[in-house]
Amino acid sequence: MTTGMIPTASDVVDVLLGVDDPEYPSVSIVDLGLVEAVRAGEDGHVEVDLIPTFLGCPALEFIATDVRRALQHAGFLQPVVRFVDRPVWTTSRITAAGRRQLASEFTVAVRVGRSAPPCPHCGTIALAETSLFGSMRCRSINECQACGERVEIVR
Amino acid sequence: MGRSWGTLAEFDAFVADGGIVEPIDDMPDEYRQAVFRFIELHANSELMGGLTERDWIPRAPGLRRKMAVLAKTQDEIGHAHLLYMVAADLGMKTRTEMLEDLFAGRGRFHNVFHYQAVTWADQVAIAYLVDAGALISQQAVFKQCSYGPYRRILRRIIAEEGFHMRHGEEMLLTFAEGTTTQRRMFAEALDRWWWPTLHMFGPPSKPDDVLARWRIKSERNEDLRDKFVQKYATLLDSYGFTPPDPELRRDPDTGRWVTGEIDWEPLKATLSNLGPDSARRVADAATHWADSRWVREALESVAAGVAA
Numbered sequence: 001m002t003t004g005m006i007p008t009a010s011d012v013v014d015v016l017l018g019v020d021d022p023e024y025p026s027v028s029i030v031d032l033g034l035v036e037a038v039r040a041g042e043d044g045h046v047e048v049d050l051i052p053t054f055l056g057c058p059a060l061e062f063i064a065t066d067v068r069r070a071l072q073h074a075g076f077l078q079p080v081v082r083f084v085d086r087p088v089w090t091t092s093r094i095t096a097a098g099r100r101q102l103a104s105e106f107t108v109a110v111r112v113g114r115s116a117p118p119c120p121h122c123g124t125i126a127l128a129e130t131s132l133f134g135s136m137r138c139r140s141i142n143e144c145q146a147c148g149e150r151v152e153i154v155r
Numbered sequence: 156m157g158r159s160w161g162t163l164a165e166f167d168a169f170v171a172d173g174g175i176v177e178p179i180d181d182m183p184d185e186y187r188q189a190v191f192r193f194i195e196l197h198a199n200s201e202l203m204g205g206l207t208e209r210d211w212i213p214r215a216p217g218l219r220r221k222m223a224v225l226a227k228t229q230d231e232i233g234h235a236h237l238l239y240m241v242a243a244d245l246g247m248k249t250r251t252e253m254l255e256d257l258f259a260g261r262g263r264f265h266n267v268f269h270y271q272a273v274t275w276a277d278q279v280a281i282a283y284l285v286d287a288g289a290l291i292s293q294q295a296v297f298k299q300c301s302y303g304p305y306r307r308i309l310r311r312i313i314a315e316e317g318f319h320m321r322h323g324e325e326m327l328l329t330f331a332e333g334t335t336t337q338r339r340m341f342a343e344a345l346d347r348w349w350w351p352t353l354h355m356f357g358p359p360s361k362p363d364d365v366l367a368r369w370r371i372k373s374e375r376n377e378d379l380r381d382k383f384v385q386k387y388a389t390l391l392d393s394y395g396f397t398p399p400d401p402e403l404r405r406d407p408d409t410g411r412w413v414t415g416e417i418d419w420e421p422l423k424a425t426l427s428n429l430g431p432d433s434a435r436r437v438a439d440a441a442t443h444w445a446d447s448r449w450v451r452e453a454l455e456s457v458a459a460g461v462a463a
Contacts, residue, residue: 135233
């Protein structure tokens with residue numbers, strides 16, 4: 001934020017782009033679709049509404065702390081960060097950039113709607129589910145019928 | 156099509172050159188075996204760790220800690236699940252064979268899961284020290300590892316373990332800034348967990364180690380252990396906690412921590428599943444396996460019905 005200027009919501013979003021998800025370091029909370037609303041008042045007051053991927057997520061407090069710290073570091077002195085329970089998070093909120101990063105860095109695919117995502121390792125659409133749950137309740141384990149890779153899908 | 160190598164020397168050169176081996180490749184048997192054993196040990200350890208964590212779900216103090224323990228249990232079991240699949244893909248043993256070996260006491264798992272966690276402060280020590288130590292080892296393997304599927308899964312495991320470490324740091328702060336009783340509880344837990352954590356990095360490396368030769372694990376055990384000691388001896392000291400090593404001191408010239416002589420006998424005992432809590436842990440895991448048999452049978456009968 002430039003000193004002396006009135007902050008805008010897009011200044012706040014710029015800061016949030018630098019806050020990573022604790023379980024996917026290097027993927028920002030903006031790309032994961034956790035940011036629902038940002039308000040910046042003329043008095044320099046900012047508010048951020050976040051939505052959890054699921055209500056029982058144990059990372060919520062870490063995420064809120066990280067957001068608060070990043071905003072304070074950028075000069076927003078008393079940011080208000082809260083979690084709202086509407087709308088409900090779905091995988092369609094993950095941006096294209098977020099999906100690319102999940103695939104290339106974490107070998108994790110994202111299912112949006114009913115269509116099957118391609119294998120993040122070889123690119124073929126050939127993932128077959130072998131287990132309903134992976135290391136998170138929001139991920140299943142799949143085997144790529146083309147290259148044999150064990151891939152988790154976020155659903 | 157997988158690749159193949161005419162001689163072992165050619166394979167050595169491929170790996171030394173930074174090559175990544177994939178499951179479809181025609182890898183040498185010795186390599187296949189070494190990778191398999193390494194991943195099987197990791198899978199067993201995640202499973203035993205997850206079962207240990209699970210014991211604390213009902214006993215965790217407060218809702219936030221309970222959510223964290225639940226998530227950690229899900230993570231560890233999920234990691235085990237993925238690792239068993241990657242290990243089974245190597246064609247040495249099936250997933251069921253690995254599990255049956257483990258529950259019959261023939262499998263190996265990391266030394267830290269051969270001890271009893273007595274109080275919640277032990278869980279704090281495990282989350283703060285053991286998880287941090289495991290992360291140091293896994294990061295070193297991830298950086299160099301020549302086996303593709305394992306390396307890609309480690310990327311996700313490391314991200315999740317990093318998250319566990321944050322919980323560990325937060326739990327440690329609660330105890331360090333807590334009451335006299337909390338500080339005493341953590342000091343006692345530190346007495347129990349300091350040496351096992353140092354043992355976890357493994358005995359001093361041998362020059363002819365196959366893991367190093369094929370870049371399965373390239374960094375030496377003593378170097379990884381030293382990395383841990385330098386960081387955590389400093390941190391514990393800053394919180395006013397003293398590890399149970401009367402010879403632990405800071406070298407006045409180099410500023411580096413030097414530990415006393417490490418007794419390797421306790422590690423050897425755990426390697427043969429003869430650690431203080433090994434028998435109970437293995438029996439407990441075997442009971443879980445037996446108790447969940449009806450679930451597997453139900454799933455199999457549904458799958459058979461679908462196929463019919």
